Amino acid sequence: MDLDGGNRRVFNRLGGSSAAVPDSSKNQKVCYHWRAGKCSRFPCPFLHRELPHPSGPAAATANGSGAPKRFADDSGFSGPALRRGPNFNNNHNNSWGRMGANKVVRKTEKVCNYWVQGNCNYGDKCRFLHSWSLGECFTLLNHLDGHQKVVTGIALPAGMDKLYTGSKDETVRAWDTNTGQCMGVINLGGEVGCMISEGPWLFVGIPNVVKAWNTQTNQELSLSGPVGQVYTMVVGNDLLFAGTQDGTILAWKFNAVTNNFEPAASLKGHTLAVVSLVVGANRLYSGSMDHSIKAWSLETLQCLQTLTEHTNVVMSLLCWEQFLLSCSLDQTIKVWVATESGNLEVTYTHKEEHGLLNLRGMPDLESKPVLMCSCNDNSVRLYDLPSFSEKGKIFAKQEIRAIEVGPGGLFFTGDGTGFRVWKWSEAVPKP
Incomplete structure (x- = not known):
């Protein structure tokens, strides 16, 4: 690169x-x-x-x-x-x-x-x-x-020579990593709260939806379910997790038969928006505007501990x-x-x-x-x-x-x- x-x-x-x-x-x-x-x-x-x-x-x-x-x-x-x-x-x-x-x-x-x-x-x-x-x-x-506004996400999908940036200006931009030139702009109609990549997939969190693009096949999907802005996302145990403005953590699992992401779980416990997620040691950790951190089992998706x-x-x-x-x-x-x-x-x-x-x-x-x-x-x-x-x-x-x-x-x-x-x-x- x-x-x-x-x-x-x-x-x-x-x-x-x-x-x-x-x-x-x-x-x-x-x-x-x-x-x-x-x-x-x-x-x-x-x-x-x-x-x-x-x-x-x-x-x-x-x-x-x-x-x-x-x-x-x-x-x-x-x-x-x-x-x-x-x-x-x-x-x-x-x-x-x-x-x-x-x-x-x-x-x-x-x-x-x-x-x-x-x-x-x-x-x-x-x-x-x-x-x-x-x-x-x-x-x-x-x-x-x-x-035009603050950059809220940067992602480099695997096997690509492009880098993607998302912003509160409601756009995602694709950049050529060899020349540094902007290759295209996607207007989403909502502020980008977060953006991650996993394999060839690019996931973008905007109000009330997660946009998913397969950067190799150009397949585009919309994952519904979030209420309010999607602030954070992470992948763990073959699940895509998204932290939302209403305090819920939503999970989707990819179905190879239907070639789509299907709802898998809804984790509730935070009283305000979930703004940070990370996976480690077979656990999902979530940070919130309610000042707390919760530890969840990746196997059972049950809350194991709340840190205050x-x-x-x-x-x-x-x-x-x-x-x-x-x-x-x-x-x-x-x-x-x-x-x-x-x-x-x-x-x-x-x-x-x-x-x-x-x-x-x-x-x-x-x-x-x-x-x-x-x-x-x-x-x-x-x-x-x-x-x-x-x-x-x-x-x-x-x-x-x-x-x-x-x-x-x-x-x-x-x-x-x-x-x-x-x-x-x-x-x-x-x-």
Whole structure:
């Protein structure tokens, strides 16, 4: 897949070793103003670089048993490892957030408004960002526009050389992945609440219906039953699940004889709209505007547990290894693990400054798991797992409501101006 639209080098933070304070000096201190990106003293009596991390026995003492271990560097998100059994285990919960405080200190984390308008006179000396991202391990390949409102879904059906985007502007657009050109626009007559692909099928959720297209045969189906907007969909155990505005989760099963999707179940229990669904460990998890998460058996479709630790809308859910991750407008990401009884409990809570909208996970070029979470301050945070150490940030003019993972280290973010194509790259060696 080639979506190269001219690589743009990401911003590298300023600051090298400080000549004003020799390394051999006692009581070394890092300049507070430099950390905030606004030191104007030259020469400055304090360091314009971070102190090295402790190593050897001292580091082991500080961290208890050394750096936190990763659970499985070769594992993916929502992958086969999740389906090893119905229960999780609680062997690794002590590693969560162990290095979360070691945030990378960079230039003022705000995009320069004058740079966006193309008339910043400060150039490299500007204390604000002249880039849509912070981080040395991923690059922006292309920015494709065309939608008039926020992009709410991005999908790449299997075996296709096309990428599809859905938007609140009531359209779905098809894009050629080789040229980046828009190949067609489908007007749906209703806002796209979500969009997913499974095999050759493309599913689009709009008010009161799910549209299904077979991208190989061009067969088009309309799945009726939803009441109100369809906010989220997922496939599990050969069933298509859709979370709807009235709080119901509907399920359909494909009938090869009739070549159609037939209603299979209606799961009720949430009191407000269901806005997030994920499948893992033989369970379906649903997040709702009623602030709760419900765990359902994929075999019996019965509710097994209701989780009520969030205090606002549960916007997104993600399964990784034996853990369930959830994010909410309450400004937290919660990591859940099961006890011996099988019930889920919070093992770690990560706090953000803004409400959280979406979670996605993928491995970087070193096959290490990275969590991407979009916030309602028009940004995406990238974190190493399980440490929650900051890896980078992505910025946009409007809210980023859609994040999707592609092949070959590609990933996509969609906002109100269109969608961007990103790719993991080798980290720049530090001097």
